[in-house]
Amino acid sequence: MPGHIRRHAPIGRMLNWRPTLILAGASFRDRFIACLGALLGISAVAGLSALLGAPIDVTAMIVAPMGASAVLLFAIPASPLSQPWPVIGGNIVSALAGIVAFRLTSDIWIAAGLGVSLAMLSMSLLRCLHPPGGGTALLAVVGGSAVHDAGLGFAFWPVALNAILLVATGLIFHQLSGHSYPHKAEVVPVEPGMRSRIHPEDIDSALAELGETLDINRDDLEVVLQLAERHAQRRQG
Numbered sequence: 001m002p003g004h005i006r007r008h009a010p011i012g013r014m015l016n017w018r019p020t021l022i023l024a025g026a027s028f029r030d031r032f033i034a035c036l037g038a039l040l041g042i043s044a045v046a047g048l049s050a051l052l053g054a055p056i057d058v059t060a061m062i063v064a065p066m067g068a069s070a071v072l073l074f075a076i077p078a079s080p081l082s083q084p085w086p087v088i089g090g091n092i093v094s095a096l097a098g099i100v101a102f103r104l105t106s107d108i109w110i111a112a113g114l115g116v117s118l119a120m121l122s123m124s125l126l127r128c129l130h131p132p133g134g135g136t137a138l139l140a141v142v143g144g145s146a147v148h149d150a151g152l153g154f155a156f157w158p159v160a161l162n163a164i165l166l167v168a169t170g171l172i173f174h175q176l177s178g179h180s181y182p183h184k185a186e187v188v189p190v191e192p193g194m195r196s197r198i199h200p201e202d203i204d205s206a207l208a209e210l211g212e213t214l215d216i217n218r219d220d221l222e223v224v225l226q227l228a229e230r231h232a233q234r235r236q237g
Contacts, residue, residue, distance in 0.1 A: 014130050033177050037074035041169040049158055063139060066162050068132035073170045078179040080217050084182055088163040091128025095155035098140025115141045139162055185219035198225050206212035
């Protein structure tokens with residue numbers, strides 16, 4: 001009936017539904033695969049960490065911010081924030097930042113803010129910005145005596161161990177699921193008779209004019225614009 005909403009949409013249509021208000025280019029099928037990846041990834045990290053002897057008295061086996069890292073790694077593997085170095089390096093330097101902050105001041109509230117800010121600065125300088133790192137820094141400050149007693153070792157055992165295992169799981173999973181990881185932008189071949197009017201310097205100028213930080217690699221942005229221009233040229237004929 002016209003105007004009547006069907007209660008049972010075909011499975012294929014459901015899996016290809018695109019939640020454009022959440023992430024551009026996403027589909028329910030991608031989110032479902034990401035959920036499966038997170039399930040396997042976190043389970044593998046917890047299990048392998050236990051087998052390798054991660055100190056249970058420190059964080060049980062797996063540090064909580066790895067859950068946020070898993071969301072990035074499996075849900076948006078093309079993001080610059082989800083690449084191997086940001087996941088591994090970002091968590092390690094953030095843990096170190098939190099440990100240093102806790103040792104600099106006895107005020108837990110100041111140490112918490114200082115730890116997160118130092119983590120952001122360190123990750124930015126080392127080109128490994130990773131949002132869950134803020135949680136890792138915070139955990140190093142407020143994690144209790146077990147974390148504090150571990151000292152600098154906490155950043156490597158279990159934080160580094162967890163991060164490396166998570167990335168290793170992601171590498172295998174994305175190879176099997178068909179995603180590019182570590183992600184590299186693919187060059188768009190120029191079709192005969194078509195010449196792109198968008199130059200790299202135009203993209204740089206547009207980003208400077210926008211004045212916002214976007215969660216997309218600059219090279220990927222260029223590819224998207226080139227593909228959009230190609231489709232527009234085909235449509236106009």
